[in-house]
Amino acid sequence: MSTTSHSIVHHSLFEEQDQMPTQMGSFFPFPTNLTFPPLGCHQSSLKGFSSIASSSVAISQEDSTSNLTETLFSTTAQKSREDLTSSLGGAQFLSLHRSSVNPWAPGEVTDCFSSKRSGFDDHHLGISAMKMKKIKARRKVREPRFCFKTMSDVDVLDDGYKWRKYGQKVVKNTQNPRSYYRCTQDNCRVKKRVERLAEDPRMVITTYEGRHVHSPSNDPEDSQNPSQLGNFLW
DNA sequence: CGCGTTTGACCGGCGC
DNA sequence: GCGCCGGTCAAACGCG
Numbered sequence: 181m182s183t184t185s186h187s188i189v190h191h192s193l194f195e196e197q198d199q200m201p202t203q204m205g206s207f208f209p210f211p212t213n214l215t216f217p218p219l220g221c222h223q224s225s226l227k228g229f230s231s232i233a234s235s236s237v238a239i240s241q242e243d244s245t246s247n248l249t250e251t252l253f254s255t256t257a258q259k260s261r262e263d264l265t266s267s268l269g270g271a272q273f274l275s276l277h278r279s280s281v282n283p284w285a286p287g288e289v290t291d292c293f294s295s296k297r298s299g300f301d302d303h304h305l306g307i308s309a310m311k312m313k314k315i316k317a318r319r320k321v322r323e324p325r326f327c328f329k330t331m332s333d334v335d336v337l338d339d340g341y342k343w344r345k346y347g348q349k350v351v352k353n354t355q356n357p358r359s360y361y362r363c364t365q366d367n368c369r370v371k372k373r374v375e376r377l378a379e380d381p382r383m384v385i386t387t388y389e390g391r392h393v394h395s396p397s398n399d400p401e402d403s404q405n406p407s408q409l410g411n412f413l414w
Numbered sequence: 415c416g417c418g419t420t421t422g423a424c425c426g427g428c429g430c
Numbered sequence: 431g432c433g434c435c436g437g438t439c440a441a442a443c444g445c446g
Contacts, residue, residue, distance in 0.1 A: 238415055344417085345420080346419090347421085348419090348421075364418090
């Protein structure tokens with residue numbers, strides 16, 4: 181793993197408002213030693229993050245309700261969020277409450293990190309609103325997603341799972357290709373996308389989709405003790 | 415030989 | 431209906 185530094189801004193999406201930061205520790209074990217992500221990744225597996233100072237994270241979960249609503253929370257607005265923010269080393273934190281099927285449409289997670297904007301928080305409010313029209317129109321149910329941005333020399337971070345590349349695509353208005361990976365484990369349908377920011381090739385955006393139904397391949401102890409999975413997986 | 419990557423073709427959703 | 435675009439498939443290829 182490289183020793184490059186990482187920079188982080190958090191973007192998290194929760195189904196329920198009361199799941200937000202005050203309860204985050206219970207299912208979003210951040211980040212003294214950066215024990216994330218909640219999706220798919222083993223708590224101790226993201227070896228590349230040992231030196232992380234910050235990162236970008238976006239989470240989405242499917243919602244059973246049909247109405248589309250969105251609530252944006254500013255980290256500075258509420259004490260508990262301030263506490264969380266400080267624990268994240270000053271990283272910005274944005275939570276969204278949405279009631280919609282398939283809140284994240286293809287590409288929108290990565291759109292979160294477009295550096296066309298100078299900052300993340302207030303710009304996100306406008307962009308989120310603008311995107312809602314598109315989101316409304318998308319009905320296809322998708323797996324929960326988890327997205328984060330890191331500054332790294334390597335494209336594929338070692339998250340403890342074994343991935344097989346099944347496609348690569350150059351997406352419009354970007355210079356760098358997007359790579360598509362699938363978990364090699366049988367019956368595990370977790371996928372991830374990896375791409376570099378066009379505006380800053382040092383930044384790698386990794387998007388996980390789905391939940392692992394097994395423990396990391398390089399951690400034999402966990403595979404012998406499936407009861408521990410609940411602590412690490414969604 | 416088995417496994418992973420590459421890459422062009424194909425498919426389906428979406429906007430016009 | 432048509433074209434664009436992102437995502438996936440699968441055959442060919444490379445490597446250990």
